[in-house]
Amino acid sequence: MKDLLDYTSNKNHDEKRQGEALNVILQSSDIKNNKHFYIESYGCQMNFSDSEIVASILSNQGYGITSDIFKADLVLLNTCSIREKAEQTVRTRLRSINEIKQQRPGMLIGVLGCMAERLKSKFLEEEKLVDIVVGPDAYRSLPELLEDAQDGQKGVNVLLSREETYADISPVRLDKNGIIAFISIMRGCDNMCSFCVVPFTRGRERSRDPKSILAEAKDLFEKGYKEVTLLGQNVDSYKWKGEEKHQEKEAEVLLNFAQLLESIAKINPLLRVRFSTSHPKDITDEVLHTIAKYENICNNIHLPVQSGNSACLERMNRNYDSAWYKERIDAIKSIIPDCGISSDIITGFCGETEEEHQDTLSMMKYVQYDYSYMFYYSERPGTLAARKYQDDVPEDEKKRRLTQVVDLQYQLSLQSNLRDIGKTFKVLIEKVSKKDTNEWAGRNSQNKTIIFPKENYKIGQYVNVLVETANKAMLKGVVVSLADDNL
Ligand code: 5AD
Ligand code: SF4
Numbered sequence: 001m002k003d004l005l006d007y008t009s010n011k012n013h014d015e016k017r018q019g020e021a022l023n024v025i026l027q028s029s030d031i032k033n034n035k036h037f038y039i040e041s042y043g044c045q046m047n048f049s050d051s052e053i054v055a056s057i058l059s060n061q062g063y064g065i066t067s068d069i070f071k072a073d074l075v076l077l078n079t080c081s082i083r084e085k086a087e088q089t090v091r092t093r094l095r096s097i098n099e100i101k102q103q104r105p106g107m108l109i110g111v112l113g114c115m116a117e118r119l120k121s122k123f124l125e126e127e128k129l130v131d132i133v134v135g136p137d138a139y140r141s142l143p144e145l146l147e148d149a150q151d152g153q154k155g156v157n158v159l160l161s162r163e164e165t166y167a168d169i170s171p172v173r174l175d176k177n178g179i180i181a182f183i184s185i186m187r188g189c190d191n192m193c194s195f196c197v198v199p200f201t202r203g204r205e206r207s208r209d210p211k212s213i214l215a216e217a218k219d220l221f222e223k224g225y226k227e228v229t230l231l232g233q234n235v236d237s238y239k240w241k242g243e244e245k246h247q248e249k250e251a252e253v254l255l256n257f258a259q260l261l262e263s264i265a266k267i268n269p270l271l272r273v274r275f276s277t278s279h280p281k282d283i284t285d286e287v288l289h290t291i292a293k294y295e296n297i298c299n300n301i302h303l304p305v306q307s308g309n310s311a312c313l314e315r316m317n318r319n320y321d322s323a324w325y326k327e328r329i330d331a332i333k334s335i336i337p338d339c340g341i342s343s344d345i346i347t348g349f350c351g352e353t354e355e356e357h358q359d360t361l362s363m364m365k366y367v368q369y370d371y372s373y374m375f376y377y378s379e380r381p382g383t384l385a386a387r388k389y390q391d392d393v394p395e396d397e398k399k400r401r402l403t404q405v406v407d408l409q410y411q412l413s414l415q416s417n418l419r420d421i422g423k424t425f426k427v428l429i430e431k432v433s434k435k436d437t438n439e440w441a442g443r444n445s446q447n448k449t450i451i452f453p454k455e456n457y458k459i460g461q462y463v464n465v466l467v468e469t470a471n472k473a474m475l476k477g478v479v480v481s482l483a484d485d486n487l
Contacts, residue, residue: 036064038072039174042090043080045231045276046202047113049182051078052171054112054139059172061143069100074108074146079115081197083378087115094129108149110134114201117158118382124154136187136202137161160188160203167212170219179227179430179460181220185213185260186232191279193306194317194384195349195377198233207238210255210263217264217271226428226460227272230264235275236282258286265294270462272428274298274447280305280328281319288335299336300447303328304344304373308363309356312349317384322363329367340446343372345405348398350377350389357401364408370416370446372409376402410472417448417470425450425475426483427465429457449474457482 037058041051054076055065066072075097080086094109101107110132111123117135124133131149134142135158145155165187173181189198190205217228232238238257241248255263264273273296278287280303291297303325307313310321320328332339345360364372376398379391393401425444433439433451440454442463451474452465462483467475 035062035073036066036071037074037076038066038069039076039078040093041078043078043082043086043114045182045229046184046233047078047080048174049171049184049231050113050136050139051076052174052182053166053169053184054078054142055172055174056169057139057142061146065172065174069097070104072107074110075100076110076112079111079113081114081118081201081380083375084380085378090115091127091129094123094127098129108132108146110145110149112136112139114197117160117201118197120158121154121156124156131155133158135160137164139166140164162204162206165206165208167209170216177431177459178224179428180229181225181227182229182231183213183216183220184208184232185230185235186238189233190237191234191319192317192384194315194388195306195346195380197380197383200382202233205234205237207240209243210240210260213260214263214267218267221268221271224460226270226462227274228264230261230273230275232275233277234279234282236278236284236287256284256286258284258290261287261297262290262294265290265297269296272296272298272445274300276302278303280325283328285331285335288332291339292336298445298447299338300340300342300445301332301336302342302344303332305360305363305367306344306346307349307352307356307360308366309352309359312352312356312359315351315385315389316346316349322359325363326366338446340370340448341367342447343367343369345372345374345409346377347374347401347405348377348393348395350385350391350393352377352393352401357404361404361408364405364412368416369409369412370448371413372405374402374405374409414470414472417472417475420448420467420475421470422467424464424466424480426462427452429459429461429463431459444475451476452478455479 039051041048069075077090079090097109101109108131111130112134113136116133121133123130132145132155134145137160138157141157145157148155186205186207188203188205192199220228236257238260239253240255241251242254278301305325306316306318308322313321379386427442427444427450429440429442431441433441438454439451441449441451443449450465457463457479463479464481464483465477466480467477469476
């Protein structure tokens, strides 16, 4: 049977993303110390975005970037702790990197991100696999930690911060295509979903100064980028209260998420805007109306349900019930009729009964998700659930339920894609199709991948594509015209 661990219908949250990340070759004049670093990112988009901050900090120190691990003086893994499997993958990778180090004795190995935060100095002391350990809020201290490590001392900084947003750091874009970029708008999470380790690894929620967000988006557009994705663990709770008043609970909110979204959309109609992730308890009608008002804000909302059953949601500490979630879905469908909707779903959470599981399947049918990221529950040490509930659904049962959820999602995705045959969508051309080099791949506003013959079109153009065929993963079609925006 196919391994269902962390199985998703689309792409895997724990997937390693490397290679593409390493194609920014800094000008040789920037490489002052003749040293090179190599970085691999695991987990969520936030980690990927953080790697770009790290690249910026290191390039200011004179480091060049390399995509060849055998040429690296410094190897960094930006890690994820969300499920046990993600951590196992990193451990295995660290062991193989240590074998490379045997041939390159001066090479330093660093662990960044959530695993660094969760395991702190365990890597250095017990496992002796790494030279530096740096948590998500401590990347500014990388230069000093590297100096320590070069002098033979181990470098650790896992301090979490209530203020750090790296607002003033210009990320070095690691994605080579120059069309799509991620902008981090907030850090941390205050939600304390009982299954989730993120509040412990990424700390308290804080919003980034909107001036710096806007400046970053404008700069990207001027450099030719056509799409930005605003990132946060819970973007709907973005709030800017001014520099000083930031920590004060009662202070007046000067800018909320809907207003931030609008200001980014106004930069230029040719700049598409996406965002992730929304929280069902916080997503407002104001946000929905803002999406509906601007053609360049994509009609796509990732609204993780986690479970379709209210008692299970209560144990998950999600702060909404299934009726509330359905009401939010109804609001999305009435305000943005052609909105793509996706979800995260966990099967076999503590105490989940067969009836509760069936409610998740019913919820999926109610919403008709276009795609979902689906996981079986993996207990994380220190979380609310680990302390309060028994991880009592046997692994086989978790996997059986996951198979049902995945099978249903495949059906829903296929139905959703088949409904698009005969429709024409505006698509931003992003890259060459993986399956056929004569075809382009791009996405429509709803975040569906569309493949079509290249003809004479170019990456970065918007084209209108008529959908002719579909499967559960993608749409295929032909360009009927260049979208007006290019003219
Ligand atoms: N076990 C399984 N899945 C989890 N997620 C978060 N924590 C866990 C866990 N302990 C999933 C949630 C979340 C997504 C990013 O990962 O569905 O939305
Ligand atoms: Fe984790 Fe919940 Fe925060 Fe998402 S909203 S990061 S699932 S605690």
